[in-house]
Amino acid sequence: MLDIMPVMGEYRHNIDSKNRLFIPAKHREALGSPLVVYPNIRHKTLKICSVDEWRSITEKMTALPVAQREPLMRFFNRMGDTFEPDAQGRVTLNQSLVDYAGLRGSVYIIGCGQNAEIWSEEEYGSMSNGLVTEELLAAAEDADV
Secondary structure: OOOOOOEOOEEEEEEOOOOEEEOOHHHHHHHOOOEEEEEOOOOOOEEEEEHHHHHHHHHHHHOOOHHHHHHHHHHHHHHOEEEOOOOOOEEEOOHHHHHHHOOOEEEEEEEOEOOEEEEEHHHHHHHHHOOOOHHHHHHHHHHOO
């Protein structure tokens, strides 16, 4: 069971020309500050997590053999960074993260339990079209949910 407040909900916001993006208050409250933003290896999206969650992820990677650990650490850490939301709840993402996820204009920020994800409108539309897949149904059955 999670010992933190779950990160839930779907929000749509705009990323501006200075790469500033509003992070929903509920997500900021659940994740704390600073926020860690890093590339998602499974999709062209970004993940947002707490510093404690990032430490847990890093510990898991550190336990891997060097041949697996080094490319993973390089992938996540070359673009990822920590961000302090400003007084309006915005973070200014670095250009590498923006480019990786193809963020421009309207983006989606969705809760995923212990973290959140940032999706471009195009990627989110593609994912939403196939929201309930055989893979998802099998995972739900395995988790008994």
